[in-house]
Amino acid sequence: MKSTAYIAIAFSLLIGLPASAVADSGDIVVEDAWARASIGTNRPGAAYMILRNTGSDPVTLVGLETPLAMMPDIHETTTDLNGVSSMGPVGEITILPGESVSLEPGGMHAMLMRLQTKMVEGETFPLTLNFADGGTLNVDVPILGIAARGPEG
Amino acid sequence: MLWGLTAIVVVGSIFLQFSIREEQRADAPAFQADFELTDHRGIVQTDEDFAGRWLLVFFGFANCPDVCPTTLAEVAAVMDALGSDAAKVQPLFISIDPERDTPEKLAEFVPAFEADIVGLTGTADQIKRTSETFRVYFEKIEEAASPNGYTMGHSSQLFLFDPQGGYVGAWTYGTSAEEIVSDLRARM
Numbered sequence: 001m002k003s004t005a006y007i008a009i010a011f012s013l014l015i016g017l018p019a020s021a022v023a024d025s026g027d028i029v030v031e032d033a034w035a036r037a038s039i040g041t042n043r044p045g046a047a048y049m050i051l052r053n054t055g056s057d058p059v060t061l062v063g064l065e066t067p068l069a070m071m072p073d074i075h076e077t078t079t080d081l082n083g084v085s086s087m088g089p090v091g092e093i094t095i096l097p098g099e100s101v102s103l104e105p106g107g108m109h110a111m112l113m114r115l116q117t118k119m120v121e122g123e124t125f126p127l128t129l130n131f132a133d134g135g136t137l138n139v140d141v142p143i144l145g146i147a148a149r150g151p152e153g
Numbered sequence: 154m155l156w157g158l159t160a161i162v163v164v165g166s167i168f169l170q171f172s173i174r175e176e177q178r179a180d181a182p183a184f185q186a187d188f189e190l191t192d193h194r195g196i197v198q199t200d201e202d203f204a205g206r207w208l209l210v211f212f213g214f215a216n217c218p219d220v221c222p223t224t225l226a227e228v229a230a231v232m233d234a235l236g237s238d239a240a241k242v243q244p245l246f247i248s249i250d251p252e253r254d255t256p257e258k259l260a261e262f263v264p265a266f267e268a269d270i271v272g273l274t275g276t277a278d279q280i281k282r283t284s285e286t287f288r289v290y291f292e293k294i295e296e297a298a299s300p301n302g303y304t305m306g307h308s309s310q311l312f313l314f315d316p317q318g319g320y321v322g323a324w325t326y327g328t329s330a331e332e333i334v335s336d337l338r339a340r341m
Contacts, residue, residue, distance in 0.1 A: 036222055039261045042300055046218040071298045077219050079309055079326050084290050085220045086306030105223035106327050112218075113298040146265045147226040149330075 025135030027055025028095065032151035033127075033141045035112075038119035045069070045112035045119050047127060047141050048151070051093075052100040060132035061093045068125045070114035077106055087111070092132070105150075119143045182319030186210065188283045190247065193259035193272035200318050206243040207341065208314040212289045214250035214305045215262040215272075220326060221246075224311060229268035230330035231337070238341060239269075241316075247283060248274040249291035249307045253300065287312065313337070 033049035045068075053059050064072035074093060079085040090108060095101050103109050110127065112119075119125070121143055129137040144153050186208055189199045209228055213221035225246065232239045246263050248254035251274055259272030275283070284291060289308035296304045310323035311333070321340065324333055 036226075039265060043216045044218045044299065046222075073298070075219075082290065083308050083310045083323070083325055084306055085309035085326055086292075086294055087219065087304055088294070088296075105219060109219050146222060147229045147267065149223075149226050149230060 024055050024057045024059050025129075025131035025133050025137065027053055027057075028059055028129070028131070028137055029054055030129070030137065030139045033139050034148065034151040035110075035119060035125070035141050035143050036148050037121040037143055037146045038115060039146070041115040041118055043115075045115055046075075047110040047112060048103045048105065049110075049139065049141070050100050050102050051095055051129075053095040053097055056097045058097060059095050061095065061129055062132050063130040064110055065128040065130065066112065066125060068116060068119070068127075069112035070116065072127070073111050073113065074103070074108055075111035076108045079106070121145050182315070182317075182321070184286065184288070184320050186314045186318040186320070187286050188247070188273070188279075190273040190275040190279055190283065191256050193256050193263055193274075195256045198271065198273060203243050203245070204318065205316050206241055207316055207337070208312075208318070209242060209244040210247060210287070210312040210314065211245070211309075212247050212249050212284070212287070212291065212307055213309075214248055214307070215254050215258050216250065216300055217305065220309050224309065224326065225263070225266045225268070225270060227328070227330045227333065228270065228311070229266045231333050232268040234330060234334045235337070238338075241341060242337070244268060244270040246270050246272045247280075247287075248272070249280060249284060249289070250305050251275055251277050251280045313340075315340075 029052045031050040031052060035045060035047035038045045066072050074090050075087050076090045077085055077087050093101055124140045124142050127139045127141050186200045192198045211224050228244045235242060248259065254274045256274060259274055263270045263272035291305055291307040293303050294306055295302060309326035312323045313321040315321050
């Protein structure tokens with residue numbers, strides 16, 4: 001990863017790009033992205049993944065974009081001591097250097113509100129992660145069956 | 154205000170449940186599964202229609218994108234793992250969102266898990282009564298981007314009832330299918 005960054009820096013110096021083109025968000029690696037199929041477009045969907053920061057600076061995820069949903073947002077399910085679960089937006093997520101943040105069932109998830117098309121098992125959809133430094137990362141999220149229990153199905 | 158009161162009543166009844174239970178014989182269930190609701194095919198069902206089977210009961214709502222499909226996916230894995238014993242177990246999904254969850258809406262949702270889950274809903278009054286019987290809590294949470302402008306908070310345990318409809322216990326949200334299957338097998 002580091003060598004890629006050095007090559008990118010060298011390349012940006014070579015062609016005269018500003019240094020910000022190799023922003024810290026370039027150190028974010030996404031693993032095990034998956035989502036469940038939706039029944040139609042009336043109900044919100046959810047997508048899950050692990051965000052790993054391989055760099056040496058904190059990186060903050062500030063938003064999501066996808067043609068699949070008008071209002072994608074990071075949400076979190078919390079369950080209290082009485083076993084009552086509820087959901088709400090979490091705002092920004094900061095991923096510390098060398099750490100990872102999991103979006104997983106029962107915790108944080110990419111909540112896909114106002115679906116524009118049905119989420120069909122076997123297809124993928126593009127999800128863009130927007131970071132505080134202006135960097136973006138495009139992820140192709142595989143859509144698994146509605147009864148999937150994890151990235152392996 | 155009403156929701157706050159409901160919360161106090163429900164939390165109060167949970168404490169009551171524990172104190173009553175201590176005075177009861179160890180084998181007497183704390184309460185019985187008791188309901189009359191309409192299933193996802195539009196048929197009225199009561200607890201008596203499921204007598205003789207173990208009941209796995211989860212309360213949720215069809216617009217729920219995370220906790221409900223996750224739990225129903227675990228329930229489907231439980232039913233798969235039970236093999237021929239699955240015939241002795243009936244999973245029920247009871248809506249705590251009667252405003253949006255008509256039988257037709259549930260018919261789009263529960264059969265997708267291919268686990269013979271019966272979806273149940275009813276009038277607001279029926280759902281309120283059922284939640285009191287089962288000592289579950291639910292509340293509406295306003296959220297502009299959600300369908301009809303709200304989402305729901307709700308008790309997320311998976312409840313187990315014996316073939317006589319007596320409450321056995323509950324698994325907290327996130328318990329794996331494997332763990333549920335081994336608990337179930339030990340009791341069946």
